[in-house]
Structure formats: structure tokens, C-alpha cells
Amino acid sequence: MGIYEISFWFLTVMALSCALGVILSRNPVNSVLFLIATFFAISGHYILLNAQFLAIVNIIVYAGAIMVLFLFVIMLMNLNADTEPQKNRLVQIAGAISGGTLLLVILAALRTSTITSLDQTSTDIGLIKNLGKTLFTQFVLPFEISSVLFLSAMIGAVVIGKKEQTV
């Protein structure tokens, strides 16, 4: 087992166990911290897959911005394990069984598929130069549209979050 396999299995176990921690921990703050750890593990997988730019963007955008937003909201609301609403046991078991059944069905369907193995030679398609060229030639229209999406999301968040006047 080379360093590649060792880091693959380490990151896989870390991602899966932290993802389980997200849904199983009672305290919402712990859930957020587990989710950040999951995102770091996924970023490690991106580096193994030669997608260095996406690894950095994943850490900056997800772990740095989105999860901090979650953490702020949870701390502003002062949520903790005592105020955590719990579904009854039956609904929880039903959710776990249906999720596990989906996993089993797709796993069984894909188990015998033959897909070529990934070669471990490093490619440069994940580097910022290559991605930037693709983004600004082939995908320039979706890029511009996403700026409109961001503007509308920003305005929407401000309008929704505003203190209500007398309606």
C-alpha cells in the first residue's frame, strides 16, 4: 500500500465518520464542527484527484464562509442540546431504514459495473490556468448568469431578513 492508498482510506474513514457525527450528535454546534471536518476530508480527496483549485475553493467557500454563517446563526439563536427538538423513535427508524435501503439498492445496481480505473499520473486539468480558460471561453454565459443569481440572492436575503414594518 503506497501513500496514495493510505491517504485515500484515511480520508474516506474520516469523511464517513464525521458525516455520521453530523446527523447523530445532539448539539447543533457539534454538528457544524463535524460538517467542517467532513468538508476538509472531501478537500483532501480533491487533492488526491488532482483538483487543487477546487480543494482550495471548497475550504474557502464551504468551511470558511458557509459554515461560519451556519455557526453564527446557531449561536445567535442560542441553540443547544436541551432545546433540540426530537422526532419520535418510529420516524427516526423509518428514515434510517429508507436511507439505508436506497444505499443498498444503488450499491447492488452499481456493484458489477466495470469502469476503468483511475490512473495515478498527475494531470493539469485541475489547475487554475486550465479551469480559468475553460470557464471564460466555454462557460462564460453561465458564469455571467451566476452573478445575477448572486445579486438576487443577496437582495432576497436582505429583504427577508429586514425587520418588518407595519404591513
Added chain:
Amino acid sequence: MPVQYYLFLSLALFCIGMMGAMMRRNAIIVFMCIELMLNAVNLLMVAFSKMYNDAAAQIFVFFIMVVAAAEVAVGLAIIVMMYRKVHSVDINILNRLKH
């Protein structure tokens, strides 16, 4: 490393996120589980991008991140407003949609 391993890993992450979305009643945790499912898809896209040696899949991942960021901003604003009105983040209270 066979690409199936990445397929199974992202499938497992997706199913964990789905289980969490069904098992929890806290609206913020449900939101976080949706983020987890989006990230599972991202991981699979990057694996396929490496498999086909194509940069387009990584651009799609980039756009998924953009949409997720916009979604989180609006969604958290809605949750904060709901908390101001009913002082709870329980999604069972949302089923009335009108206080």
C-alpha cells in the same frame, strides 16, 4: 484506485445526508444535510472529471458551489425570520406556513 471506490464513497455520503434530512427536526441540521448531499455529488463529479480527463465537470462543481452559497444565504434568512416569529427551529412548526 478504481473509480468505483469514489462512486461508493459519494453514494454513502449522499445516503447519510438523506437519512439526516429525514431523521432530524431541527431546520438548520436539515439544511446542513442538504449541503452534505451536494458535496457528495461534487466529489463524484471530480472523480469522473479525472476519469475522462475533462475540465467541464470541475466547472460544474464550481457552479454547484455558487448555487449552494446563494441557497444558504436565502435559506438561513428564512430560518432566522421563522425563529423571530415562533421562537423555534422545529420544522414541524413550519407545516402551517402561517402563524
